[in-house]
Amino acid sequence: MLSFMARRGVPELVTPARATPRETKALSDIDDQHALRYYETVIGFFRRCHGQSDGPDDPAEAIRAALAQALVYYYPVAGRLREDAGGRLEVDCTAEGVVFVQADADVRLEDFGEPLQPPYPCVEELLCDAGDTRAVIGRPLLFMQLTRLKCGGFVGGFHMCHNMADGFGMIQLMITIAELACDAAAPSILPVWKRELLSSTTHSPTPIVYPNPSYEQLQLNILDSTCDDVMLSTPLNEMVVDYFIFGPREMTTLENHIRGYHAHSATSFELITAVMWRCRTIALGYKSNQTVHLMITMNARGRWNHHTPIPWGYYGNAHFSPIAQVTVDELCRQPLNDTVELVRETKLSVTAKECMESMLETMASTRNRLCEDPARTYEVSDTKWIAAGNGLQLGWAEFVGGGIPVAGDITSKIGSDHMRCKNQDGEDSTVVSLLLPRSAMERFKKEMAVWLNKHDDKSLIIQSSL
Incomplete structure (x- = not known):
């Protein structure tokens, strides 16, 4: 069984690359469930494409810069959750930023096994410390670690507050980061908030009819x-x-x-x-x-x-x-x-x-x-x-596997x-x-x-x- 320890750099806060709106946004009734007050984990493995001479020398720096650009579009993710007077969660769009950690591991992509399948060895080494994963108020809403491998490949590990996004939303953000890392002018999928679509029209204690x-x-x-x-x-x-x-x-x-x-x-x-x-x-x-x-x-x-x-x-x-x-x-x-x-x-x-x-x-x-x-x-x-990877290609790096560990x-x-x-x-x-x-x-x-x-x-x- 493969065993290794990642050498992590100092965690840093990545803020939006440009000024973003300062406002408060309400979550939907689906978002605002106590059961979702935790950080979901997603991991992705990437292989550097052979023959691609236009790729960055340092994938971690490229991804970090792309993350800052992505936060311009997904600016609520750079904010903080708080509770209003009634105990409902809302997002204070403060642009305080998300946590990003650069790391290195003396292993190659093929050391994780061929074909690449869970359980991924030493998976915790590929994820930064998110602290108490059940505490979501007043904390960064995204923790990301980019681990460079000896072969030139790399691994992206994410902890994201589940109240902010589901798996589909997390992948959408990752696709945006991948596109901007390849010098796209803008995301191919522009983010939509509109949380009122999945909010109840009434919050009164009236009787509810249950078809199920x-x-x-x-x-x-x-x-x-x-x-x-x-x-x-x-x-x-x-x-x-x-x-x-x-x-x-x-x-x-x-x-x-x-x-x-x-x-x-x-x-x-x-x-x-x-x-x-x-x-x-x-x-x-x-x-x-x-x-x-x-x-x-x-x-x-x-x-x-x-x-x-x-x-x-x-x-x-x-x-x-x-x-x-x-x-x-x-x-x-x-x-x-x-x-x-x-x-x-x-x-x-x-x-x-x-x-x-x-x-x-x-x-x-x-x-x-x-x-x-x-x-x-x-x-x-x-x-x-989540593991399909069609939208996670970076041009200079190929998505080869991942999912929810x-x-x-x-x-x-x-x-x-x-x-x-x-x-x-x-x-x-x-x-x-x-x-x-x-x-x-x-x-x-x-x-x-x-x-x-x-x-x-x-x-x-x-x-x-x-």
């Missing part, structure tokens, strides 16, 4: 006691994280477990999620009569959202989380076809305008409440687009992220993170091996530990 009863139950925290959920009672130092790779061969095997219509129409996300939810539920030892939940993060920028169009360039949080609920007995005894259909129906439920509105009203009405983690809930996000604020990684990678045969694949208590992880692997007919095949699993 399970969403009401979770959001209002009226679940039974969480003390019987081992996921919430196990200390983080007694948990492990594994990454599971699903390439063409694994997907074919899973498809053989479903018949008829679903075999041809089920997406990889739906099929993988259905199987992992079942295996995870069994591994955690929940009782057969207990209710378990599946929470799916849906990007409102998707084609399914015809009723609340999100403008191109919007970089705020634009995600909703429809929820499915069944008993353990129902989930584990029903045919896999039925679980896949449940995942699909849950995704489709959010396409109803009334459901989105009820979710938004719930977020607004419960904003002042410190939401506890719901019991027996599996949260899943499809973030494969299980690093930084670990408590926010209880759910699974679906990311893109190459498998050992160089085939496009999906890699899924999973955090579980150590004993539950062993049971999960055995359950998953049954579905994949891989009792002795370790190529599916890439193990890490916290």
Whole structure:
């Protein structure tokens, strides 16, 4: 296993390259959730392009200068969050700047493994110290480290306040930095604020109609006691994280477990999620009569959202989380076809305008409440687009991999992220993170091996530990 220590420079505050408006901006009701008061982590690996003589001698200085230019367009990111008199978060656009750290590591890009897959060795060495990642008020909203490698490649590691942007917004900012580092006159995607689009029209305590009863139950925290959920009672130092790779061969095997219509129409996300939810539920030892939940993060920028169009360039949080609920007995005894259909129906439920509105009203009405983690809930996000990299090319450097590592604020990684990678045969694949208590992880692997007919095949699993 690769081991190294990065040599970090002194952290510096990078401010906008030109004067920016001094104003206060309100966040949306989705942004202003207590559950998002943390710094999300994203990492990207870049290889210097051979034969490119017009690239900068020092990528860190080029990226730093581009970051200052990008903050002219994304000037709220250079400000600070504060609470108004009612406790709502707002952005004070002070142009105080973001944290930037230059670093060097005596390793080459190929030392991280070929193909490049999580877990990334010594990932914490590629991220600067963001301090308390649950404290967001009055602090820089972005922490960035640029680590130069011996081969000429480099790694960008980001901690960004989740109240300011979701994953899509973070990537949009990174694309802007990449374009400006290549001497673009302006970003190809101009940032749009318009947080009022995803704010409730009323914040009064009027009764809310819930088309999705399970969403009401979770959001209002009226679940039974969480003390019987081992996921919430196990200390983080007694948990492990594994990454599971699903390439063409694994997907074919899973498809053989479903018949008829679903075999041809089920997406990889739906099929993988259905199987992992079942295996995870069994591994955690929940009782057969207990209710378990599946929470799916849906990007409102998707084609399914015809009723609340999100403008191109919007970089705020634009995600909703429809929820499915069944008993353990129902989930584990029903045919896999039925679980896949449940995942699909849950995704489709959010396409109803009334459901989105009820979710938004719930977020607004419960904003002042410190939401506890719901019991027996599996949260899943499809973030494969984060590692696509099409917009992250710098001309003189090629994006070769990255995504959301299980690093930084670990408590926010209880759910699974679906990311893109190459498998050992160089085939496009999906890699899924999973955090579980150590004993539950062993049971999960055995359950998953049954579905994949891989009792002795370790190529599916890439193990890490916290």
